[in-house]
Amino acid sequence: MLSCVRGIWIAVAIVLVVGCSGADSPNGKRQNGVAQTRTSTASPRPDELSVGPFRFVDAAKSTGLRFRHYSPLTEQRHVHLVMGSGIGWFDLDHDGWPDLYCCQGASFDGDSNEELPSNALFYNREGETFSEVTRQAGLLDTRYSMGIASADYDNDGFADLCVTGYHANTLLHNNGDGTLTPVEIPQQSSPGRLSASCAWGDVDANGNIDLYITNYSKLGPEDYPICEHTAADETIHIACHPNELDRMPDLLYRNAGDGQFVEISKAAGVAEGKGRQGLGVIAADLDQDGDIDFYVANDTTPNYLWENRGNGKFTDRGADSGTSTNRHGAREASMGLAVGDVDGNGQLDLFITNFYDETNTLYRNEVNLLFSDVTDEMGLGASSRPRLAFGVSFADFDNDGWLDVLAANGHIHDRLQEIGRNGSFAQLAQVFYNERGSRLRDVSASSGHYFREPHVGRGTAIADYDRDGDSDVAINQLNSKTALLQNDAKEIGGQLRVELVGITSNRDGVGATLQIDLGDRVLIRTVQAGGSYLSCDERTMLIGLGSLDQVREVTVTWPGERRESWNDLGENRLWRLVEGSGRE
DSSP, rough: OOOOOOOOOOSSSSSSEEOOGGGSSSOSSEEEEEEOOOOOOOOOOOGGGGOOOOEEOOOOOHHHHBOOOOOOTTTOOOOGGGSSSOOOETTSSSSSSEEEOOOOOOOOTOOOOOSOOOOOOEETTTTTTEEEEETTTTOOOOOOEEEEEEEEETTTTSEEEEEEEEEEOOEEEEEEESSSSEEOTTTTTEEEEEEEEEEEEEETOSSOOOOEEEEEOOOOOOOOOOOEEEETTTTEOOOOOOGSOOOOOOOEEOOOOSSEEEEHHHTOOOOOOOOOOOOEEEEEEETTTSSSSEEEEEEESSOOOEESOOOOOOOOOOHTTTTTOOOTSSBBBBEEEEEEOSSSSOOOOEEEETTTTOOEEEEEETTTTTTEEOOOTOOHHHTTTTTTTEEEEOOTOOOOOEEEEEEEBBOSSSSSSTTTTSSSSBBBOOEEEOOTOOEEEEEEGGGGGGGGOOOOOEEEEEEOOOSSOOEEEEEEEETTEEEEEEESSSSSOOOEEEEEEOSSSSSTOTEEEEEEOOSSSSEEOOOOOOTTTTBBSSSSEEEEEETEEEEEEEEEEETTTTEEEHHHHHHHHEEEEESSSOOO
């Protein structure tokens, strides 16, 4: 059991907007507490284009983050064993330091017992080390887990969890004492069902946050689909193509506000026919009309864009929005996704990872739920075709005010040469530098040792885990050790750390959008609880300011369209923006 919770969060009563500095918050990129000099946000000169601005160091070993994903492949290559698992940051005790939850795999025929590898929770000890507290927290679970998303669903100030997986999905309530307890939800168990990503979003803006879960397929267990490949009179088993698998509709749960969840998938319109093979999902106000929409990455079937009609119903706008297929009308094998304003036009764009010999796809938001595939224009086409990407994250790695991109790559077939295909099972991860919205440049080769060795990457999640003022990355890897990429960029801009505290909205402010006025342009950011591939970023947002030392105005649009603003927020500190305390 954890000894007394460190720094239990106390609700803000009198001081409604808090600016925090000093020991509990970053002060720029620090060395011995002294902020380093920041550089300007100007675009790099042509002679600098061969070298990127980022440098990452894998700090998993040095911090004690010792987790190895366990998903031994069978001779029959059962397909869920190659899908991997997600990873998620959440602050267990609300002490300001994000803790890390690693979803674990399992052997195909393994019995559940305490000798088998379990999901694992690692407690963040002030950014220096991690210690495993899985058993103490009541989280020992040896089933095959897929996705994770964290949000405070009962508005008590402590982050709860949803964990999806093979056969069962689990909702975990944070008791506020360092432990979590399973909570019953409808259809939480279904033999053979493989659920993938999950995301939280308040679909009716009533202050109670709701839950979307993607379902990938019905996989047995008695009639589990097995597939073969025959060439030169030799037959081997391979992971089945999605066309060989049974589909299942996704799940949408309404939070009844009393600790109970009601399954409303059909009533809301998101349980369409036989469904599609859903993997990634994000919840965000994509049309800026004040309510939460869902975008779902489907494997080889058209992607969904569920528009919230505001009456409890959703309509699939994937086809007419231009986001169900790529610019050529081709369906893609979509896995992970990220949402954010890449080009600085004030709209939320979508980045989707896809299969080998397909491009990852960037959809630029043209307003009113119309999107353009600008993959090639942004320099992403050629670099992504020879990779099979899963996890993807937007983060401003150098705090210049522009969102960069990181993708975790790795194939699903480990017998590619035997079946006459190009590529490799383990692949190089990629990181792209955002050149002021005009291009995303692959700077992987110069960004650290991790990007020069192949991995079988799956889920990615962003957090400033060491509170030094820049974004770090955790990556879960199939049948391998988890990586913790500590951001060690030497030239970095100032930043704000922002937490929203909902009062009539959900406590975490999930689904809210922020407009950050930098004077010459306005940034837009959105609060997410789920994303990437099966994963979840920390809730605290890190907003890069470039050379500025103060933000003139931050405007928050809460779920339900309430808008309020705060002025003159200084850099390199934590700001808690409490609903109702700003200027309307």
